[in-house]
Amino acid sequence: MVVDCANCPLRKLDLFEDLTPDGVTFMRRFKSGELKVDAGTTLLMEGSNSPQLFTVLKGMGLRYKLLPEGDRQVVNFVMPGDFLGLQAGVMGEMKHSVEATTPMVLCVFNRSELWNLFKTEPERAFDLTWSASVEEHFLGDALTSVGQMTALQRIGWGLLRFMTRCEALGLAKGARCPFPYRQQDLADALGLSLVHTNKTLMKLRDKQILSVQDGTLSIMDRDQLSTMSPLEVEQPARRPLI
Amino acid sequence: MVVDCANCPLRKLDLFEDLTPDGVTFMRRFKSGELKVDAGTTLLMEGSNSPQLFTVLKGMGLRYKLLPEGDRQVVNFVMPGDFLGLQAGVMGEMKHSVEATTPMVLCVFNRSELWNLFKTEPERAFDLTWSASVEEHFLGDALTSVGQMTALQRIGWGLLRFMTRCEALGLAKGARCPFPYRQQDLADALGLSLVHTNKTLMKLRDKQILSVQDGTLSIMDRDQLSTMSPLEVEQPARRPLI
């Protein structure tokens, strides 16, 4: 029923680093179970202090912050392999919420074991720090995108980046990948209004560069897409999987 | 000449957590020296793989990313207590540059010792992860600010946040603190043009809310300032110092 860490389907991907047998043994003990949730479930809430940490096995979601007036900033798209809850784990409180956009399956870890991890598994601890750095890197890029680019560039960059992540996870088929989000979600991620996001997507579709339809993102002209934005979309580096 | 970790002036602040005697011993060994740099020095360069890690002892700087067309996104203001170079330390490459805005004094650590730190000092490793999480948290807030707020709100939020950090570091006197940055730096941090930043600052000065002059930020009406922005400026939490 539950996936054994030794056979973790994610770790088979080139994207993720291999684990020593000892590492597997520890992960097995660290893992306290699996969680399946419906689309729409809130996994972690801003300000909360969840006793659980997660690694995404399947499905997609959103990290976001809500503002009092109802505005929302989507901080990142959540995909398989992402580690959730680290902030609560070390700082004692989540600084953003996480919500499932599709049904999801998650590996569950006990926060109480986190300290144990640092004490007995320095490799894993290093990996955690790596995770946090990767996230920080992404946020720096996102900030640059929202701060310095036009709507067309932001959307181009954001969707190309999404496709690139999907490819690294083996979720893409040809130039297509799943995109379970609403235009509103994309707008909130890029600091744009829904209406303008829609019109910009139309423009990209008319130009035969990309299209988002029926939960699928298709990139028709990747070359042109990548020259549109001043911020390069990097190939995701091989990284540890927690 | 060189500050002994046991007498680190920063650690005396309430903001930073205390260290056990063993912790001090390790930090002493980890620390390989001090570095004094002039204003304008580039400490770390995007894409580089610096062999050194730093903790800021004195002075201020900027983290930023450059875009090919000359645009720049300031990712954060660098202040005493900040840890620099973690990305290169774990991912092998800096994802942004760091530059000194004022003369600075930095604690220098050898990157080669980093792995040793994880192996023998789990408390310190935990602290590093904490650092990365704090930075991630800040970036999330910055993204929210740039993505969802007006120019007036962004500048109000950004400067209030800066003042709050200064206060926690004991750098503020009354409602004043040093602000060694140019308006262009602030503009690049908030995703605004220089001209509009200037006009918005004028507005805030006319309204007697705050002023930035002669390298000093003065907040005249903190209550009004904090109600302007939909994103609250939090009191910095007590955190470890590396």
Add this chain to the structure above:
DNA sequence: CGGAACATTGATAGAGCTCAAGGAACGTGG
């Protein structure tokens, strides 16, 4: 004195927001 760096100001234009409405797809209950 001349130049460099930064702050300030006015005028103009445009990117993106808001408002308002309509259409398509889908599930639910009568």
Add this chain to the structure above:
DNA sequence: CCACGTTCCTTGAGCTCTATCAATGTTCCG
């Protein structure tokens, strides 16, 4: 099986915030 509500996508019109362009002012320094 149809009516209706809900959710999301699409489109048009008008307006505002912010960018851009272009000068001028100020301070400081060689």
